[in-house]
Amino acid sequence: MVDVTELVDTDALASWLRTQGMDGEITEVTPLAGGTQNVVVRVVVDGRRLVLRRPPAHPRPNSDRTIAREITVLGALAGSDVPHPELVAGCTDTGVLGVVFYLMTDVDGLNPGEAVSPEQEASEQLRHGGALDMARAAARLGRLDPHAIGLGELQRPGSFLERQVPQWTKHLASYDEVPDYESGTLPDVDLVADWLEQHRPPDAAPGVVHGDLHLNNVMLHRTEPRVAAVIDWEMCTVGDPLLDLGWLMVTWPEEPIGMSAGPALSALGGLPTRAELVAAYADAGGRDTSRIDWYTALAGFKMGIVLEGTQARAAAGKAPAEMGRKLHEAAVGLLGLSGRIARGEWSIS
CATH class of the missing domain: 3.30.200.20 (Phosphorylase Kinase; domain 1)
Incomplete structure (x- = not known):
């Protein structure tokens, strides 16, 4: 280390x-x-x-x-x-x-992936409300005009949704160039890619996308049911903000599991359901959620491929082997959940 x-x-x-x-x-x-x-x-x-x-x-x-x-x-x-x-x-x-x-x-709050406050531990209402506010934060982010706040440069030409599958399929293929990386171990990649392409929604007005929104990437207020700060903005871009809501869905600590985020908080129970998050997002002025299953499948596809990169780095000796194994397992879960959506075996609605 x-x-x-x-x-x-x-x-x-x-x-x-x-x-x-x-x-x-x-x-x-x-x-x-x-x-x-x-x-x-x-x-x-x-x-x-x-x-x-x-x-x-x-x-x-x-x-x-x-x-x-x-x-x-x-x-x-x-x-x-x-x-x-x-x-x-x-x-x-x-x-x-x-x-x-x-x-x-240094935000005065707690990362629910690492710790909870005594107040959060004692109050299911506080845990439920704080987690639910993540959906409202996503809605507020998606309402921002990226050009008005100086983020227009993050918008790439062309269709954001149309380039997702080709971009991430190519990214996954690039791992094959890493010495000692074992390819072909992620499930349902081709199935999900084909389904996403065949069911892709039309492009909407561009908005700000955090790109990695889940319970491990927020700080929750210690004593109030709200998000103190959304953190880790390295994957932020301009595109379709509904991808952030899909990201929440695929990482939410509720069966079926894609990747379970926020273990310290979720272990105590009392968190909102995925359906409650979708409703809160809509009530906060978010975008039309009728195609949330598609965005959830895309989130699992993209995030799984991103996390698999650490496994490739570990194979090359540039990341800890244990971390590579752990994130590979998460990637398998994410692609597996996306595969269930593509096969019609599970839906949020």
């Missing part, structure tokens, strides 16, 4: 912070839980608790680009009604820490 202090040169960081008008002493650098794809650490600067986010010890080819995207997105969300960490400073100069990185506020 890499020592986090080797990934954050505090002298270089302090020098850069001075150029940003933050002339303070760094008194703490502490790794935070989560961050399987990137490094997340708490740094205390002149007594102020901040969070630094940077690529992993073995950066992927697009690592700096995705962190730079997060800097852009968090800056654009400032002043919106979407709960998010406040961007403090972003650095795209790789001469400082060797990679792109940024600092954000």
Whole structure:
């Protein structure tokens, strides 16, 4: 395991912070839980608790680009009604820490994948309400005009939905080039790909898509039934915001399981059902949810392929073997759930 202090040169960081008008002493650098794809650490600067986010010890080819995207997105969300960490400073100069990185506020909340507060543990209503607010947060995000807030550059030409299956099928095939990676172990890939293409909805007006919205990527308020912040914006794009709701569906800790997120919270029970989440999303002004099964199948297809990338990296010795195995199992579950939708064996409605 890499020592986090080797990934954050505090002298270089302090020098850069001075150029940003933050002339303070760094008194703490502490790794935070989560961050399987990137490094997340708490740094205390002149007594102020901040969070630094940077690529992993073995950066992927697009690592700096995705962190730079997060800097852009968090800056654009400032002043919106979407709960998010406040961007403090972003650095795209790789001469400082060797990679792109940024600092954000340390949100006063708990990640339900890691911990719950005493109040959440004692109150089913608090757990239910806080989890339900994720759907409302997704609806608020989807209502933003990406061009009005400066995110128009994230929109690629052409149809967002039309390019999904070809893009992710090609991405999965690229893993075959990794030495020692065993391909062909994900279920129902061809079945789901064909079904998605045959049942694709028409394109809707573009909106902001978080791209990885699930219980492990939020901070819930400790004592109030609401989301304190949506985190991990590295997959944010401009496209069809209903994909975020599909992402919630396929990762929700309710049978049938695709990938079960938020284990610390879900272990206590009392969470809303998928149907309740869909209703809350609609009630909060979200988009038409009549095709939510399709978006759920797409979410499982895409997320499964993304997670399988860690298995490929592990095969190449660039990620821990245990993490690769764990995420491969999650990918199998995700493709399996998408396969059930494609075969007509399960529906949210």
